[in-house]
Amino acid sequence: MPDADSSVRRRAVLAGAATAMSGLAGCTRVLGYTGEGTSGAGDEDAAAGGAGGGGSEAVSMLAAGSLNNALENGLKPAVDATVEVEAHGSARVARLVADGQKDPDIVSVADVALFDSPLRPDWYTEFATNSVVVAYNADTEGGRRVADAGTEGWYRPLLAGAVSLGRTDPDLDPLGYRTLFALELATDHYGTEENLREAIPRTDQIYPETQLVSQFETGAIDAAFTYRNMAVERGYDYVELPPAVDLSDPARAEAYATADYELPTGKVVEGGLISYGSTLRHHSPATRAVFDAHVSGDYLTDFGFVIPDEYPRYTGDVPDAVAD
Template structure:
């Protein structure tokens, strides 16, 4: 049952330099051979990581860093099909390391949460804010809010949005299935451009990662842990939601977990990787880093896990 009605809204400080970094892809990762030996370390990463990598990781490493960002499902597909060959791959869902990618090892390094971000300058955004944590879906279902989301075929945020809507249906006991009642095709935007649609006036609210709202200093509603995919204690209930990617791979719902692996192991790549998965820059960009992270899976080289 829902908790007693209450409104939980947070606003975070503006982070310097984010506009340019979050506007889209930064750099271009080559199609073969990585970038070993060129003095440049290439990363192909989840779109939701782009700002943290550009403004948090880049200043913390000595190597010249080239970052390209897309939705994680797209990233995994580009690498699996040989269209991209970066030194480091970082995804927003470690499930994608079990197909289409199949690395020998990877490190889980951060977590996140699903939130409802909104624009308080628009009528639709104010409706979401007024409805609060226990009623945010009502003005969206009634068509009073222009909502933004991402493509579930391209990135985990897209299918996690569907998971959250399905879980919200059960949590709030709604008459309508929110997973079928809310999504419309014209709501979809690229992950790296989703929150910036507030600035163009295209949307009033967005289902997004908390980190995305934090880094752009937008108001947002925290959702109950039963819905927001942040709490391992609810892993079993999260797993009741699934989504089938175009490849046929079926993704189960679960706690949000970011993972990374090295494809071309060189000292400069290793240095960047260590700063990436163990650095202290992530919390400033809205990510959580549990005490037991980075957490390694697979046949991890001793010089990395050691």
């Protein structure tokens, strides 16, 4: 493994709940409430807020798989309300809600384009960014090949078939189609003779987002296209990709948009800056407080996400109770 390549990073594993809690001092605390979450913000709020300390209102969240660890081990310990998290690939999250199969209080996805279609909320907020990296298992021969190749050559052992690779399903998950975008952009950036988007992906590489990085532990894969936060929070080695490829640079948004992917619904998603978005669907004091802690909490940086200075950034007809 190259020890001079600063683009190959090593991150210590987060040490349980204590470490996960280390950056939570700035998070909003949520008071306990009883009662059901509602779709309005009027008399129901007074009923929920005046119920006293007889229990805690359950707040349901349907979220991107890449947020799951941060929500379970960062957000939930920071609030007093009971938060019920269900995580899937973001495209599946959007379809579950759009089709009426799920009715969560809060929906959070890894691509705000999903709020244009199939979801069409009146408003949403962007609250964090990320980047695509190639994580690898330093204990396997294939993983060491990726490490040795570094930022300028990580794709070569993948092309040679010398690495068992993992990725997520582009039909279910933004990470899946962002992997394809990164490969297409890498073809242009490195000037390769082969089209990397066509040459590298195979169907046997696909794993659910919530299980992808855990495949290192089973020895099923040597390397994986993943989000930076997923590698950081699990302490895995990874190769950082150039800004022209990793979808993290706001100044390169136009170049990213040259790549696209058509979902099974017929919607075409374009490449762009990775931006996580969330909307609150059912209003009560407890759901609003959990939402505020979710999109404003410092806990996100502890789990490898990046929060630009202008975030959280709101779009659409934001309710006064949320804006306040």
